[in-house]
Amino acid sequence: MSEKILKGLREAVWYFDEDEVKRLSEEAVEAGLDPVEVLEEGLAKALREVGNRFESGEAFITELIASAQAMEVGAEILNREIAKRGVTRRSVGKFLIGTVEGDIHSIGKNIVKTMLTAAGFEVIDLGTDVKSGEIVEKVKELKPDILGLSSLMTTTMSKQKEVIDELKKAGLREDIKVIVGGAPVTQAWVEEIGADACGLDAGSAVKKSLKLMEA
Ligand code: B12
Known part of the structure; x- marks a missing residue:
């Protein structure tokens, strides 16, 4: 299931589908997946690929911005979960x-x-x-x-x-x-x-x- 969600998130970032990013990020949290892995292997990986396509002239700046915005929708949900998991730790x-x-x-x-x-x-x-x-x-x-x-x-x-x-x-x-x-x-x-x-x-x-x- 984890790989299915990660793949879905990558595709949703590529196609700047914010609703799908939101839905899958929430599903990942509900399923108890590691939010750091979902951020890095799902959202960030997809955005870096869009970045590479932008760099090689295969994607437009507008696509890059839309993908980044889609990623941020998911990052907000996952960042909240990361913070929640760490709340009991003392200040280092x-x-x-x-x-x-x-x-x-x-x-x-x-x-x-x-x-x-x-x-x-x-x-x-x-x-x-x-x-x-x-x-x-x-x-x-x-x-x-x-x-x-x-x-x-x-x-x-x-x-x-x-x-x-x-x-x-x-x-x-x-x-x-x-x-x-x-x-x-x-x-x-x-x-x-x-x-x-x-x-x-x-x-x-x-x-x-x-x-x-x-x-
Ligand atoms: C998303 C993105 C954007 C978004 C930013 C949205 C936002 N709110 O951040 C938008 C579309 C707005 C944008 C704008 C621009 N961008 Co831009 N962008 C990117 C892109 C595709 C991804 C960056 C990203 O978010 N990656 C995902 C995150 C998770 O990874 P990360 O940023 O690397 O962060 C990780 C590590 O670096 C590290 N880290 C990061 N910060 C810190 C800080 C500390 C203290 C530590 C310890 C670690 C650490 O940990 C992070 C988590 O793992 C990169 C391409 C790339 N390959 O990086 C280009 C890129 C950075 N952009 C680039 C450019 C040129 C621009 C623009 C000038 C484009 C333009 N022509 O208008 C403008 C810049 C405007 C400005 N004045 O800053 C170039 C920079 C080239 C260069 N000179 O080096 C890149 C490399 C793309 C390219 N190859 O052309 N961009």
Whole structure:
């Protein structure tokens, strides 16, 4: 049954059928399926495929947007279930997350946020297209243990470096761990910009953040 639901969800995202995404996401929750697996193997996988088709010129931007909207309908339902399953855990640390300036991609960040919450972090979300200066101000004000910076585009990755440089200038870098994420991010980039870690998917984001809390 699990594979049938996952396949149905992938097809519904491809054909931007929001009603079907909603119905199958609810069915997955009712059937007790792992919401993280449904998110990653159903919804996210399908959206990445639409992304690949867009990249190779086989899909239009309008299709991409419609598929992303369909995915978000399901992600909301599954994120709620992930959060519900994690409510009994204690707070392991304060995590500030946001997508850097110039970048409006939110889906991956939101999944990471939900999974961190489920893992016991207190997560504060600054949203998307957040100016470096604003992020540094929030670090000063909220004193989080970890700062997570999302960037989905090669053209906005440099903002992750800018934030780290501004944290240094403000004398705040030593007090906080910085984890970066988003499709173009690599370990080499982490080293280049002086971040502490990167998360290539939501699972590794959680694992590495828990590890950073021990360091
Ligand atoms: C969906 C999507 C959109 C949606 C976004 C909807 C939304 N609310 O987020 C819409 C249609 C609006 C959009 C717009 C644009 N997009 Co777009 N988009 C995508 C697409 C297809 C999928 C992204 C996604 O949501 N993936 C699913 C999630 C689950 O995966 P993820 O984002 O990678 O997140 C995971 C990890 O990266 C990691 N992670 C993410 N964030 C973080 C943060 C931390 C702290 C950590 C630890 C981990 C982590 O964990 C996540 C969960 O597993 C990608 C293609 C791709 N292959 O990635 C293009 C893509 C990112 N977009 C691209 C572009 C160019 C654009 C536009 C400029 C298009 C245009 N010409 O108008 C605009 C950008 C506007 C802007 N200023 O930001 C390019 C970027 C190219 C580049 N320069 O690098 C891509 C790669 C497509 C392409 N190949 O051309 N896009």
